[in-house]
């Protein structure tokens with residue numbers, strides 16, 4: 001294992017600018033045969049995305065992954081997206097009933113364009129078997145498998161047929177896996193991403209630990225095709241989490257998918273709940289992310305996302321904020 005570092009330990013080094021305006025920089029990315037406006041996907045969590053947000057994102061050229069925590073709604077969700085002429089992107093687990101669900105989708109000729117296998121410890125035969133099952137019954141579906149944190153896991157899931165792998169065990173804002181188990185990529189997610197990306201032959205989605213828009217550019221630099229984000233998307237007007245008022249300020253609820261609030265019981269809890277500051281409409285954040293990423297591309301001396309991959313970097317060991325708050 002090389003030197004480890006995380007997002008705040010790194011600064012990317014600027015190259016000579018080749019554009020006259022940041023608006024010339026193209027932030028779009030291709031995944032699974034579709035082009036998306038940003039290399040960013042809101043986390044497939046119940047306080048982050050719902051059907052309405054999924055429709056908004058699909059209609060406006062963004063990637064989305066619907067969560068799997070209301071399993072009874074998934075079939076009609078796929079049907080409705082298809083009726084609207086939109087792509088369908090859903091999540092599944094690995095329990096026996098999920099096998100039947102995949103077969104039902106196939107029997108009804110409702111093949112989602114994207115399925116994400118969403119479990120905590122994705123380097124497992126349970127995920128490999130599910131990849132095989134989806135590929136057998138829904139051969140055209142683009143399969144994202146995770147989560148993992150090692151090159152061995154990336155290679156094994158790719159070999160099993162995954163079209164992309166999701167990297168990140170424990171870096172999430174509402175994650176307590178690192179504390180409760182001692183395992184994961186929490187605290188060195190960016191280095192883990194680099195380690196995994198070197199082994200990957202297919203796209204990688206970096207998942208968890210993004211705290212600033214600059215972290216998106218850093219993820220791209222270290223090999224991510226797409227970046228999954230929870231906490232930065234939790235505070236919007238449209239976010240499904242409950243809105244509360246405290247001392248005259250608005251906050252939105254954000255809880256982990258392995259928290260007792262999601263599970264309804266305190267068993268194998270690896271997530272917590274928090275409240276994030278209310279931050280207005282989702283579209284404003286998406287616009288700001290696009291502008292910030294356009295700016296990042298210009299600092300990379302390029303005019304497209306892939307140009308960020310070429311820049312050099314330095315390890316600054318947590319000093320970039322100089323004690324300042326981020327926002």
Ligand SMILES: NC(=O)C1=CN([C@@H]2O[C@H](COP(=O)(O)OP(=O)(O)OC[C@H]3O[C@@H](n4cnc5c(N)ncnc54)[C@H](OP(=O)(O)O)[C@@H]3O)[C@@H](O)[C@H]2O)C=CC1
Pocket residue numbers: 093094095118119120121126147168169170171172175177208256257258268270
């Ligand atoms: N990215 C991350 O760092 C993490 C994300 N999560 C999120 O929480 C949600 C719930 O995850 P998860 O508990 O996996 O989903 P499920 O509760 O659906 O569990 C999936 C299956 O995997 C088994 N399982 C879960 N964890 C392990 C493990 N460590 N070793 C062996 N088997 C295991 C479960 O059995 P059993 O429960 O009986 O063990 C179950 O059969 C997901 O959305 C996931 O993304 C959770 C933790 C970490």
Ligand SMILES: Nc1nc2c(ncn2[C@@H]2O[C@H](COP(=O)(O)O)[C@@H](O)[C@H]2O)c(=O)[nH]1
Pocket residue numbers: 043044045147168169170171172173174175176177178207208209210228229230231232255256257258259270271272
């Ligand atoms: N260990 C846990 N990780 C979780 C849980 N619920 C979600 N997640 C992961 O976090 C990211 C989002 O991270 P953020 O830093 O952007 O907020 C999400 O995509 C999952 O991979 C959980 O209960 N425990």
